[in-house]
Every structure is written in C-alpha cells, then in structure tokens.
Amino acid sequence: MTTDLFDEDVEIQTTSLNTALNKDEVEILIHPGLSRQKRHLGEVLKIIKRAKDSFVGILEKENDEFFLVPDDKKVYVDILIPKERAKGAQGGEKVLAKLIKWDDPKKSPEGEVVKILGNKGEHNVEMESIVLEKGFEIEFPYEVEKEAEATAKNEKDISEEIKKRRDFRDTLTFTIDPVDAKDFDDAISLKEIGGGKYEIGVHIADVSHYVREGTSMNTEARKRGFSVYLVDRTIPMLPEILSNDICSLNPMEEKLSFSSVFVMDKNGSILERWFGKTIIKSDKRFSYEEAQAVLDAKLGECYEPLNTLNVIAKKLRDDKFKKGAIDFEQDEVKFELDKDGKPLRIYIKKRLDTHKLVEEFMLLANKEVAEFIFKASKSRQEKHNPFIYRIHDVPDKEKIAQLSVFLKALGYELELKEKGLTAKDLQMLFKMIDGKAEESMIKTAAIRSMAKAVYSTKNIGHFGLAFEYYTHFTSPIRRYADLLVHRLLEKHLQDKTIPKHEWNLYEKMAIETTEKEIAAAEAERNSKKYKQVEYMKEHIGEVFDGVISGVTEWGLYVEETNTKSDGMVSLRNLTDDYYIMDEKNYALIGEKTKKKYGLGDKVKVKLLGADLDRRTLDYIFV
Template sequence: MSKNRKNKSKKTGQKLSARQLRDEILKLFKRNPKKLLNPKQISRKLKIANNTDSVQDALEKLAEHKDIRPAGDYKFKLSQDASGGDRRDAKYYEGLVDMTRSGDAYIVCEGLENDVHISARFLHTAMNGDKVKIRVWTPPGRRKPEGEVEAVLERARDHFIGTLWRYPKHAVVTIDLVPPIDVEVDISGQPSASDEDRVVVRIDEWPESHRHNPKGTVTTVLGKAGSSDIEMKTILVNNGFDLEFPEDVMREAEYLPARISQEEISRRLDIRGVTTFTVDPEDAKDFDDALSIRDLENGEVEIGVHIADVTHYVKEGTPLDKEALSRSTSVYLVDRVLPMLPERLSNDLCSLRPNVDRLAFSAIFVFNKNMKIVNRWFGKTVIHSDQRFTYEQAQERLDGKGGAFAEEVQRLGKIARHLRKQRYKNGAINFETDEVKFRLDADGAPVEVYVKERKEAHMLIEDFMLLANREVASFISMKGRMEEIPYVYRIHDEPDPDKVMELSRFAREMGFDMNVSSPESIAREYNRLARETEKRPELKLLSPLAIRTMSKAAYSSENIGHYGLGFSHYTHFTSPIRRYSDVLAHRLLERNLGSENVYRTNKAYLEEQCKHISKKERNAITAERESIKYKQVEYIEKHIGEEFDGFISGIMDRGFFVELKGLIEGMVPFETLDEPFDVADSRLRMTGVYSKKEYKMGQQVRVRIARADLAKRQIEMEWVREEAVPANGGAKAGRSRSGRRKR
C-alpha cells in the first residue's frame, strides 16, 4: 500500500458527524500545512458524502478555535498555533467597519498604516459602522493586509428600514443593504402590516453564522414605498436614529412636574425682574437660549446669556438621560425635526418661552464703557422672558425701525459687533457659506428653493453664544491649571497642508492667489476669499473647498483649541435641548462652581462619550444633507426641460457638474455632447477636442434640466451651447477622454 493511501481518511465515502468532519478536516490541513484549501477541494480530497455547506460549517468552527484561519477567496490555511508555530504570528486589532458597495469592507484601525480589507464572506454579521475585533494577516506575495472579523464589539445601530414579505407561516423583512439581509420577524402584533410595506425592524438576535438569518421585531409600519414622508424617515433610520422614544422614556418625561417649587427658586439667583428676551427662527418651538441686559449703578452694563436648565429635569443614569446620550443630538431635516428629548421637555418644560418663569443655567458678564469684560459669573438662575423675537423682528430693531425693547437690542448689537471684530482680529475664520432653504406646500412638497439670508440679528445671537462657550471653557481650564479637570471641549485642528496647497492651486486657476505659508496666513486668506466673493460670485465655489481642507470639529476631553474660531479654549454650553455635549458641560461645570468645589470625572469614560457624540453629530449632518438633496431633486422634477444659468462646479472623466446659483447641482455627461473633451490632470479645466474651446471651473454656462432621479437623488442636465462646434469627419460623438490618456 502506498504512503499516500495510508494517509487517506478511513471515513472515505461516508457521511461524517459534525465532530468527525472537523477532526478529518484538521488532519488534512496538518498533513498539508502550507496549502490553501476551499470547501470543494476538501470534499474532493477526503471523498466524503457531506455536502459543501457542512464542510463550510466545520471550517468556520475550526477557524473560531484558531485551528485554521481564512486566507481570502473562500480558502483556509492551517494556523501557526495549530501547526506548532510562533503564537506571535497571530495579530488582532480593533476598528470600525467601512463597507463598500460590493459588500466587502475596510476596517479602519489605529496603529495600522493601511486599512484592512475584509471580503464579505469574512465579515460574518458585522455591518457598516460596527466596532469589531479582527484577525489580520498579509497573504503571500501581497503588501496590503487581509482579515476576518473575530467578534462584533459594538453595534453601530440595531434599527433598519426594509420591505416586509408575508408568507403563510412566517414573515421576513429584507433590509436595503449590499448584499440584502433577510430578518425573520413575528408580526402577530402588527396586524396592519401588509405585504411589501416599508417597515422599521429592530434586530434582536444575531446568528453565529452569516448563513443564518437574524431575528427581529417590526417596530414601525411606514406604508407603501415612494412618498416623501417615508423617504425622510428612511434617511433618519439609515443614519442610526430611532423615530420613536421608548415607552419608559416617554413615561418619565410625562411625570416630570411643571410647577417650579419655591424651594427650588430659593436655591437660585432670581433675575425674573431683569429685561430678558429670546431671538429664534419664526418656526422654532424649542427656545434654549435667552439674553438679558441691565445697567449697573457704576455705568457698566450687565449682559446675561441664559441657557435652558436641562440637567434639572434630565438626571444622570435615568432612562431619559440614557436615551438622550444614545441620540446625542436633534436631527434637522428639511421638513421635520427629530428631537433629542421628548417634546414635553424640548418644547415645554425646558423651552424659555415668553411670559413664564423658567429655570436656567446662566453665564453673566459685566462690560465696562470700553466694552471690555470686567467680571463674569456662572450659576443656576430663574428667569422670565419678556419677549419672543423672530430674527426678522430683531433685525427691524437693529435697523432703527423701533418697537418694543429696540434700545436694548441695539445696545446688544453694538457689543456683539465689538466681540466679532475682536474675534476676527485674533484669527477667527469667516466660514459664511450659502445655506439652502425650501418653502414647502401643505403636503411637504418644495415649491421654492432659495438661499437663506444671514442678517446681523443672526450674528448677534451667535456672538453671545460664542462668548459664553469660550468663557465657560476658559473657567474650567484655569481652575484645573494645577491639576487637570476633565471637561468636554469643542476642538478644531489646523487645516491639512496638502489639501491647502491643492486649494491654492485651484484658486490660482480662478485668478485668486493665496498666501498659505502658515496657519495664521491661511486664516487671513480664507477671510479675504469670503470678502472677494461679494464682488466675484463664481469664487463661492472655493468656499466649500476651503472648508474641506479643514479638520472636522469634534468633541474631546483633550483640549487643542479651536482653530476656526481662533479660541484656545472652547466648549458647547448653549444648546442642551438639542446637544448632549452641552448636557455634559452643564453637569461638570455645576460640580466645579465655588472656590471649594473641585470635581474630576473619569477622563477615559468622558472621552468615550465625546467620541460617541461626535459620531452621532456626523450622522445627523449626513442625514440633513441627504434630505436637502432629496428635496432639491423633488423640486427640480417640476422643471424638466427648463433652462438655467449656472457655474461649472466640478469636472470629472464622465462629465462636469453645474451649480445653479448656489442652490442645486447636477451633472452634464460628456456622452450627451456633440464632441469629446480632454480633461486636464488638475480637473480644473476641459477642452473640446474639435472646437479647441476651453472651459474652466467657475465659468458660467447655460443648461437645460434633462432628468431627475429621486431614487438615486441625481439630476442630469444638458449643456445649451450658443456657439456651433465645427464638424470633423469620422469623429465619434459622445466619447469622452481624460487628459491622462496615453498619447
């Protein structure tokens, strides 16, 4: 008998039990320690009756026990541990899942130069945004690492949007992912749920193997697909926000007392007699800040920044508090607000409404005649707002048109202008960008799109909020100068040098030279750009590019200052109704008021909270942008065939983008044009191959709306060119070329 025959399995031709199968597979790998084998190859070599699914299960179990390890392309290899090798060869990391459209993913890990690629097969149940533990290896002959998810440490979300499919004895919800996931659900408690309804499903049980379906519960039935309302809800859920508050949270909110006790008032500074008012958008319902002003006997003026005292109602560790941390922020879509707190708090108990007593956490400043701060005080107060102004009403007072409290508003405006001037003098950057707004009809459909006008009244409120945020952060930092007091800082790092150089080259192409030799000069140049756009509207295209050179502002317990504002210390203190960061800031500030009080929270845990809040803020920004894009496409649907003037806002190999007056952006595909175009390497200009006509970023063009795809949120335009393009025999129309093609 040959040596090879002796090594073959004695179980040849049999159907093995799960345990026997694992043993035989492991023996096979140990006989071939350097081979990569997939399920089909293993079945063929062992000559067993088990199907490939059984072999795959056995392989996954062996991989879980580190006997073998995945090696990509559905193949496995004997691990170093099982073959008696060095255990140090096994490398494990933690990171966040960043999924691609194909279903594969990259894991972003601290400490690794390259992101780790993981094929869809080795993600197991991990999904986009999840925090995972992974095993990493570098396949022979390759430089970039591959990996497999070992465990999901933290789920990014557990609620998803999907389509319900009812069957005689069961039901599933197909989640809109790549690849789609079927969730087994019990809909006995959802009698109104119909086949093909869009629903929100909560995943309650994840399977150990990716080949089994998770189990879940339908929490909300949205109805048939296609309506704007369902699309907005889909945007919220897909970005990780729950549409409803849990029952225990709503119950806690409803039982909170509305009456302010005399005992509570006695513990606070009572300033109900001081002139106080709010300034907010016309449609606002949650008023979380107010301003007060009064003259002091020595000729100085006292200005109070009063913030809703959310922490009086939201106690640490309660269901209400845990839910607020989980959400971390209110989300503002075009046609709705998803609040961080139940409406009982956000629109009632905490809202600084006019003509009612309210509890506040106040920052009070005394200014001398030269508008310099000579004193400051932080503490709990009880206030009474005398007037609720819209921004338009406050602006009328600033414009000298009179009205109630006109003198007080004008005096506040004067001090605000001084604060603003000082801020820009100290290096703050003017990040004024166009904000797109919509006028909606009764059904929520957009009937007008316009750029929000930013007036001095908006800046007045902003200036005093910035002042309070800066001074609170400075107070905590100074108090902890000998031994740090952990706190929530709003930080903003210096811009990325490579991105700044790219912007500078781009700006030069548009006739705007920039000095970017230092962080200080960059700030000055960005402000000069903001002023220049008033004269040259096409330069507005540079503003979003300038913002992209910047690091993302975030929350952190490590203070590095705020580059964009020019502040060495900055926090968020002024919006606790809609930001959990401010709730944390209030709690930590209160515990450190008074010369004898010093409170130091666990900094590591605080940093975890900061990272979570920053992540939820990014999710909210994404949701807001998606809702704007949806409404833009919904609006332009009614204008198919109409012509508009716009600026070239981007150039790529497939075509160029056109922005219509800062409101709506669409694409003109090269394939729709009557000649091909060469695109410069810089992507800042393009040249007609036959006409030799050159077009640059920022150049004005006229376009016609060709198509609007709501599902993809894409707008296609046609270029309306006045000049005729010379004919060229034998040319193939509709072909585009890149400037990087081989010549």
C-alpha cells in the first residue's frame, strides 16, 4: 500500500489486512523493522473508505449457499451469497454482486446478487462484465433518460438561441471521425480571408447548454466521467438522445457549439483568436479514410480546404516536436467481429495524415483555451476562477534509471543528465527505433516510466506535449472534464465569479475524473485482451512469429507480431537447460548451453493454450 508518510510503499501481509481490499483507504499501524523486500511492515487497523462494493464473478453453489468467485483476482476472498439473496441466479452463472457485510476477517464477506449477467463465455455477458467490474453502469437511471428526452424536446427550437451566437452556418464546415462513429463532438471550419490568411474554427458540441448544473443528467455524467469504448460498443457518458442526436454535430443540421476560432497564416502562426458560443451547420461528414482518399487523389469534394488544413496541421506538428513534444502514438489493434461478437480477424489500424490533422487542431484549441484562461486569471487577480487543467509532470528519476537499464539490454543508450530526462532525449530515442521490431515494446516501456497525465486545478504544464498550458476542451460528449472546462470558460467570458468556498469542489472533481479515466482505459484494454485470447483460442497448436517483450524469473513474455497478442513462455517449458535470470541484461541464460533469450529477440512460438477466464496465452518455443 501507499502512504503520505513514506516515499516507499508499506507492505501489508494478507493476514494483516483486517478485511481491507485492493485500493481501500485505510488506517494502518507501522511495525518496527523491515520485510525481506526491505519494505516497512504494517497492519490495517480500520477501513476508512471502500474503493468499491460491487464485484463481478462466477456464482458457485455449495450446499444451500452460493459463493461469488470474483473475476478480479486481486480480491483474495470469495463472497458468501445466502440463497435468499441470490435472486434466482444459478450456479455457474456470471453475476454482479454487492458486498453488504464484512467486519470479521475470520469469516467470509457477505453479499447479495444485484444483477444476473448470464453464462460465462457469451460475448455480451463478458463485455458487460468488464464494464461493470470497473464500476460503470450500462443503463441510465429512468429519471436521467426522461430528463434527457424532455431536454431534447424542449430545446429542439433553437431560433431564439441563435440570435445570441456568432453564426458560422455559411462557413464551410466538416467533421472527420472513425467510420463507425455515432457521436460527433468536434467540427472544423475554414474560410480564406485574403492576404494569405485563414479563419479556422474548431467547433465543439455545446453540451453545457443542454446538461446544466443541478440536473440528474449532470449528476450521472459526473458519476460516469467518461464514455467507455469496448471492441464492439460504446457505453456513453450521456444518454444517446443527447450524445448521438441533439448535441452531436451531425451533417446538414443546425447545431449549437462552443468554438475556438483562429486567424492563421499558412505557417501555422496565430494572428488572432476568439472563444465563444456559436451556431454551425456541418456540410460534410468524413470518415478518416474518406478524407485521406481525397488528399491522396488531390481532387474531389473539399480537397482544397482539406489540403490547406493538412499543410497547416503539419506545420503545427513540426513546431510542437521542435519544442520538445514526444510522439507516443502507437498503431491501434482493431477487431472484425461476426454478428455474435466472435472475432474473425485482428488487424493493426495505421495512423493517417487525417488522424494527425484533426489531432493538431484539437491540441491547438485545448492549448489556447488553457493559456487564455491562465493568463486572464492572473490579470483578474482576486476575481479569477478555478480551472481544470490537463497536466503531465516530469518523469521520476528512479523510473528513468530503470528505463535506461531496460534500453541498454536492447542495445540503446539513454544518457542521464543531472537535470533528468528531457523530452528531446526521448524524441531521439523514438527516431532510432522507428519501424523496428522493438518499437512498440520500447514505447510501452517509456510510457510506463512517465508520470501519468491527470486533471488538476493547479497548472504545471504538460511534459509530453511540451505545452506550458493545456486542458481538455474538445470532447464534452465523452469526457466530463471537458464539460467542466466549457462551463468555467463560459463563466470567465461572462465575467462571473465562482465563490471561493466552491473551489475545492473543482479539485475534487478533477481527481474523480482522473480515476474514472483510468478505469475506462482499463476496461478498454481488458475487452481487447479478452478478444485477442478468444481469437487465438481458435489457433491452438499453430506457429507464430513474435518478439520477446518481457523477461521474468518465471518465464518470458512474447508479443505475437500480427495481432499483438501477448503471452507467456513459462520457465517450466524451457526443458533443454536450466535457465537463470540475468537481471542486468533482461535475459534468461542457459546454465550449460549458455543459450540466451533476451528482450527484443525475434522468436517463433507455438500456441499451447488460451485461458479466457484469466485472459492469458501460453506459448512454447519451436
């Protein structure tokens, strides 16, 4: 566990947990002496706050009682479910259960079934399980749906609202999104205004106009924090009548938006900027692939404006990297599923110029909004309001030292300076590994060694982007932080002051939203991992190319090349020698043969087994 009193973790053995579960907030007693791992030892005295009280798992029947075996293996006990609290669930079914009592570590925790999910292994059951396990609701409460429907009906006529807004309906505007997107929360407009200058608008769905503070919709959006993207579905932050209809910037529909508008030249220099409420009408809905095809063909609908935006986006991107931004982007694993959700194909989706085009203008809007608010707040002094920044701290020196050792084992040098790692050091490294087999593995290791980007009311800048000011303004349909940013920006533009006693609430919401972001990302990863294992399960016995991505005392992790499916070659299956861990060089070395398996080695593996419950793959070398 972690504590504010020590820089190091405190080790709590299972017998000293006193009913505490993973991530619970607890009061502890520190014992004298250190553990074998040279850590402080302690015991839990009191549970201050449970991290969660709902768990997904398999119901197992024992006599007239049931036990929930949680999917989350960090939950180290099964939960007793008395028959009368099983709600008709049968042994072997997956359920969502709530912990209702556990105050004696010598007894089993007691719970009750909240929802019967169905049989394990079924596509919908497994996807729902992943979402519920991470604390997200699938259905919206009745009152939220009703309020959303009433809002959509009452706000359908926007004729009066239009009079209060800057009008962009006659300016060429389009959206560029994934081909399967259902909600469009950002659009870009372009108008040539002479003298080699362009008016570029980044128009964002005006969710704050519809989802007001004090409504049940807002309460639910705050609770969810994020939309969750699984391999086959989206669990939205807002009811679909809002996210896919009234708020969405659908083509050929008049829509309310909150915009960042820039006068720029072709070199990407900002000559003027403006923020405010607008009305737009998108002329065209592009998928990334459609827009890229127009650019590649150099003709077709909107080629000239797309090309102009692309040229400016490339200038912005180049300038960003010159200032020290790090390109952490990796190719995305995608799935082709049949009608029952079974994976037919796993493929790698390459990033196109159109992805980068949209990204650069969204980054621009986010950066400029943050800078505008920060500097304006300084000038207002006592009248300034809190704000939600997106911050990314400099890397921890100890983690960078570990990364350096990791890289050395792969043949790369990361020179450690007194001032620590700079973004340009990482830039140089990423150029060296570009296109190589170990690129994905090294980028993943580098990301893990970085501080995590978080939301905060205190601005310290964004290390990874090399921005002094940054926020999230461009996705209020799917991120609650952006909705807060819209409200705070509007209050500033209207010269409204937030009382000091409310300021702490914004920092609390920033922390909550960061936690929800982590949970949503874990759910997305878990759904991909499940489908990778499900796909590979049909290929047991087949041989694949792979790269060694991890070395441990118990075996080697191998990433299959085509599907990025990570699996383990267990030490017990290396039968040709006795292998010893070389920690310094991240390798296993045969005692007699001196055969070496090291990080980044290209290997051939046969798939030995696939465990869907554990979401793991077992390989052997061939």
